[in-house]
Amino acid sequence: MEILDGKYVSEKLKVEIAEQAAEYLKQSGRKPHLVAVLVGHDGGSETYVASKMRNCEKVGFKSTLVRYEEDVTEDELLLKVSELNHNPDIDGIIVQLPLPKHIDPEKVTEQIDHRKDVDGFHPINLGRMQRNLPSFIPATPYGITLMLKEYGIETAGKHCVVVGRSNIVGSPMSILMARNTQPGNCTVTICHSRTPDIKKFTLDADILIVAIGKKNFITADMVKEGAVVIDVGMNRETSTTTKSGYKLYGDVDFENVAPKTSWITPVPGGVGLMTIIGLLKNTLASANREVYPSLSKF
Ligand code: GUN
Numbered sequence: 001m002e003i004l005d006g007k008y009v010s011e012k013l014k015v016e017i018a019e020q021a022a023e024y025l026k027q028s029g030r031k032p033h034l035v036a037v038l039v040g041h042d043g044g045s046e047t048y049v050a051s052k053m054r055n056c057e058k059v060g061f062k063s064t065l066v067r068y069e070e071d072v073t074e075d076e077l078l079l080k081v082s083e084l085n086h087n088p089d090i091d092g093i094i095v096q097l098p099l100p101k102h103i104d105p106e107k108v109t110e111q112i113d114h115r116k117d118v119d120g121f122h123p124i125n126l127g128r129m130q131r132n133l134p135s136f137i138p139a140t141p142y143g144i145t146l147m148l149k150e151y152g153i154e155t156a157g158k159h160c161v162v163v164g165r166s167n168i169v170g171s172p173m174s175i176l177m178a179r180n181t182q183p184g185n186c187t188v189t190i191c192h193s194r195t196p197d198i199k200k201f202t203l204d205a206d207i208l209i210v211a212i213g214k215k216n217f218i219t220a221d222m223v224k225e226g227a228v229v230i231d232v233g234m235n236r237e238t239s240t241t242t243k244s245g246y247k248l249y250g251d252v253d254f255e256n257v258a259p260k261t262s263w264i265t266p267v268p269g270g271v272g273l274m275t276i277i278g279l280l281k282n283t284l285a286s287a288n289r290e291v292y293p294s295l296s297k298f
Contacts, residue, residue: 001259001261006265006270006272007273009150017281020284021061025060030089032091032284033283034056034090035092037084038067039070039072039077040070043236045096049096059280061283074102091287092117097168110122110123113295115291117136118279118286120282125137129176130179134292137282139277141172143271144232144271153228155182159205160174160207161190161207163217165192173209173211174188199221203224207230208230213251215235215249220256220260224260227262229257229261231250231252231267234248235249236248248268250265
């Protein structure tokens with residue numbers, strides 16, 4: 001068993017991104033600029049957004065956090081997104097999910113100019129990704145593909161089982177792994193809450209990607225000997241033994257599953273760190289107008 005080390009890969013790629021950002025600054029006289037919109041005070045969202053902002057600064061991007069209280073109206077939020085769309089000093093816009101119940105996340109996602117949608121959640125980006133056209137790729141699936149590439153994991157012809165069908169991870173991940181790209185060219189099965197006997201499918205997986213949001217959901221008896229296991233789980237539990245006051249658990253029972261695998265990602269130290277890389281790469285690509293040249297240039 002070998003570890004797919006998110007810390008190692010993300011640090012290495014951050015150095016590359018910082019060099020490219022420095023070159024961009026030299027050429028254009030400005031930094032790539034990401035704006036994050038955060039509504040309310042959800043503990044997980046606060047942590048993730050703070051990490052995104054911190055990492056932007058680390059690689060030489062400009063970052064701006066726009067905060068709203070839980071009771072902001074949908075109209076107010078849509079208006080803000082529209083204003084950010086039209087601001088030429090902004091390359092990337094993300095609205096952290098989940099949003100409060102009275103706000104429709106689909107409306108907000110579609111309000112973001114797809115040419116600044118560095119989360120890759122807009123239907124235009126999703127459709128273009130599926131067609132293998134230039135698009136922003138959702139950050140977590142993007143980060144996973146970068147990790148598979150870094151370790152030279154062969155995916156063509158393999159059976160990839162994705163557990164979870166969320167818009168953020170499972171669904172786009174399944175598209176990427178089935179595309180005619182490297183990584184990709186897998187035969188893909190998607191399992192979800194209505195799949196009877198998930199074990200029947202996971203046991204046949206050469207590559208198992210788990211994004212279901214349940215601690216220790218995948219146990220050793222569900223995994224084939226020699227499989228590659230990618231754990232997207234970020235299950236936060238309060239803890240009295242950690243400085244932050246919480247502890248992260250994956251969706252995979254790492255201790256018992258790891259000995260059966262050829263490669264596995266740990267939690268923490270795996271996919272979570274790669275998500276940031278996906279976001280940074282999308283933001284830099286947007287600043288360089290690599291995906292959508294029609295967005296006004298500086
Ligand atoms: N919530 C959980 N993951 C994400 C993400 O990648 N982007 C946004 N905007 N919200 C999230």
